[in-house]
Amino acid sequence: MITRLGRKGIDVVTELGEVTLFGLSSAGSLFSQRRLFEKLIRSIYEIGVRCVPITLIVGLFTGLVLGLQLYYVLTKFSSESLLGQAVALSIIMEIGPVFTAIMIVGQAGSALSAEIGIQRNAEQIDALKTMNINAKGFLVSPRLYAALICFPILTAFFDIVGIFGGHLTGVELLGVDGGAYWNRIYESVSLTNIRDGFIKALVFGILTTLICAFQGYFTHVKASVPGARGVSETTTRAVVLSSIVILASDYLITSFLLEK
Amino acid sequence: MSSENLVIRGLSKRFGSQVILDAIDMDIPLKSHTTVIGRSGIGKSVLLKCISGLLKADAGSISVSNSEVVPPCSYMFQQNALFDSLTVFENVALPLREKGQMGRKEILDTVSDILEKLELENALHKYPAEISGGMQKRVALARALITGPEIILFDEPTTGLDPERKFSVFDMIRRYREKFGFTVLMVSHDVPEVFEITDQVAWLDSGKIRYWGTPKQLMSSPPSELETFLNPSLETTQSSL
Known part of the structure; x- marks a missing residue:
């Protein structure tokens, strides 16, 4: 039992080291890339633009539900005028970055992992190597930098739509004063809150993109079976690991930021 | 020899x-x-x-x-290893675009020239999935040849x-080896x-x-x-x- 646990622990540490080295070599090879702007734009389209609809939809419904739930909690303390503040702070500091990251992982992260995994199985990554092209630079680094741009922007979209969703339920449906809703947001949300949300988005962007790319890139050694089933296995693992990492790192970042 | x-x-x-x-x-x-x-x-x-x-x-x-x-040496894979989301032209131009010193026009001319020699000029804008297996082999060979390898x-x-x-x-391998003069090491x-x-x-x-x-x-x-x-x-x- 102890031996097995120890072995598992060593495996986890080894994989963490591998992901870190993979990330460093991918990030470092960006500036040796040709047609960098073109690759970045394509990656921004894949990670960012294609995730806008799902981010907006989830953001709107999250805001609607949050407005409803918080309204009924706040009425118990006759504090429904605080609804705007409660919705905005919950979304900007916590729900926005976390939900956005999970949505992007579901849409773009899984696609990234599967695409690179298929390219590995079809020997396309080996082909890049024989052409003397840096495979990590070509396949991973533009996506890594695109994630740094897209995650905060999509989080901002989520925040805005979510707060608007809270307004729809609280003000339009349940009769909270509109002026009080927006004024509370204006008074209580500071630039520090917004910055903290963006810090989370940036960290989630780097971590999830790395995990998804890593799982795809090493599908031939990470999957228990080769071929299509192997790609499906590593893609699933990429999404699950990314979601866990989002929640775990969210806790760590929040504790760190609140202590400051 | x-x-x-x-x-x-x-x-x-x-x-x-x-x-x-x-x-x-x-x-x-x-x-x-x-x-x-x-x-x-x-x-x-x-x-x-x-x-x-x-x-x-x-x-x-x-x-x-x-x-x-x-x-310089190139490699032709068993399953061709062509990028399925790139056209024939983009596949063949890839090593030049990513590594070479050529400009846009020069790449266009070089790729068109080799595709013509390999009788692929009509497949320029097609994706690998849209051409036959034999043509895919020729595209893979064109990509292998584009950097002028000796082996x-x-x-x-x-x-x-x-x-x-x-x-x-x-x-095809015999004809193009005679035409381009490269060394072939083949597993068969x-x-x-x-x-x-x-x-x-x-x-x-x-x-x-x-x-x-x-x-x-x-x-x-x-x-x-x-x-x-x-x-x-x-x-x-x-x-x-």
Whole structure:
């Protein structure tokens, strides 16, 4: 039992080291890339633009539900005028970055992992190597930098739509004063809150993109079976690991930021 | 034929305790066609991958006689390894766009020129999935040729092809080798068909090159241990599965 646990622990540490080295070599090879702007734009389209609809939809419904739930909690303390503040702070500091990251992982992260995994199985990554092209630079680094741009922007979209969703339920449906809703947001949300949300988005962007790319890139050694089933296995693992990492790192970042 | 050789010395590779290549020595004349034959899973593709640098050999060296510099080398994969989301033009232009010093116009001219020579000018804007298997092979060859390599490594280029297409791929390799003058090192299972186009045959067995000679020599007086491989029959091959 102890031996097995120890072995598992060593495996986890080894994989963490591998992901870190993979990330460093991918990030470092960006500036040796040709047609960098073109690759970045394509990656921004894949990670960012294609995730806008799902981010907006989830953001709107999250805001609607949050407005409803918080309204009924706040009425118990006759504090429904605080609804705007409660919705905005919950979304900007916590729900926005976390939900956005999970949505992007579901849409773009899984696609990234599967695409690179298929390219590995079809020997396309080996082909890049024989052409003397840096495979990590070509396949991973533009996506890594695109994630740094897209995650905060999509989080901002989520925040805005979510707060608007809270307004729809609280003000339009349940009769909270509109002026009080927006004024509370204006008074209580500071630039520090917004910055903290963006810090989370940036960290989630780097971590999830790395995990998804890593799982795809090493599908031939990470999957228990080769071929299509192997790609499906590593893609699933990429999404699950990314979601866990989002929640775990969210806790760590929040504790760190609140202590400051 | 050139008097220079691609010199491979003591090339070794093992996976765990299994020895795949056991101190292989080869002298491959440049501008010639050499085919490595041998049973499935014996390590022929590993040999090519070690030569190309895709796999790191445990020991050994690769050089060219009279020179320390190994000439540029390309690799043609069994399944072509074309990027399915790139067009034929983009696939062939990829090495030039990513590594070369050429401008847009020069790339366009170079790629168009090679696609024309390989009779692919009508497939320029098609995706690999939209063209035939034979055309895909030619696109892979065009991509391998675009950087002007002196050596091309072919990893079982006829896998999964019917006899007619098999011969057209062999014919394509022969014609374009004559036209472009590159060295071919090929791994193939297609014995004796491949003997029609190759200059030398190397038989890989148990990690060693057990036979090296011309196809003519091989067919006229095959070593006894190669007899079964060259002339398989149901009785003799029963145990090999």
